[in-house]
Amino acid sequence: MKDSHRTYSQRQLKGGENLKKILARLFIQQNIILPEIDTKLITITEVRISPDFKYAKVFFMPLAGKEIIKYSDILNENSLEIKKIASKEWTAKFMPNLNFVKDESFDYAEKIENLLLKDKN
Numbered sequence: 001m002k003d004s005h006r007t008y009s010q011r012q013l014k015g016g017e018n019l020k021k022i023l024a025r026l027f028i029q030q031n032i033i034l035p036e037i038d039t040k041l042i043t044i045t046e047v048r049i050s051p052d053f054k055y056a057k058v059f060f061m062p063l064a065g066k067e068i069i070k071y072s073d074i075l076n077e078n079s080l081e082i083k084k085i086a087s088k089e090w091t092a093k094f095m096p097n098l099n100f101v102k103d104e105s106f107d108y109a110e111k112i113e114n115l116l117l118k119d120k121n
Contacts, residue, residue: 009051015092016047019056022089023047023082032085037062037074045103049096056096059103068102075100 008016026032027039041063048057062071075082079098087095 008048012049012051012053015049015053016056019049019058019086019090019096020044020047022086023058026082026086026089032078032082034074034078037067037071042071042075045105053092053094053096056098058098058100059105060100061103072100072102 024044027042027044030039032039043061043063044058045061046059048059049055058075060071060075062068076099079100083095083098086098
């Protein structure tokens, strides 16, 4: 689950949204070629940037949530190359280091929904 107890500055939120759009566009247009995975099948759900803008946690989900470990490993192994390509569109002074993590909010929402349905019956 995401660390929702933390508050983020407007600057961090704006930077996160901007980076999310940049990465999503690069993946959809396949400007980033990665071994063994099709970047068009990756959804970037959220990007959280550290206060010093040195690190970004990139939440993602592959299509249908399949092969999540494989996707995570390949994305993180190639994060420097992804950062290099994305930095061409990044307007802030420093491009943060990227750490790709599975977005578990969908799993969490499904779990809650199942619990609610179970209680109804």
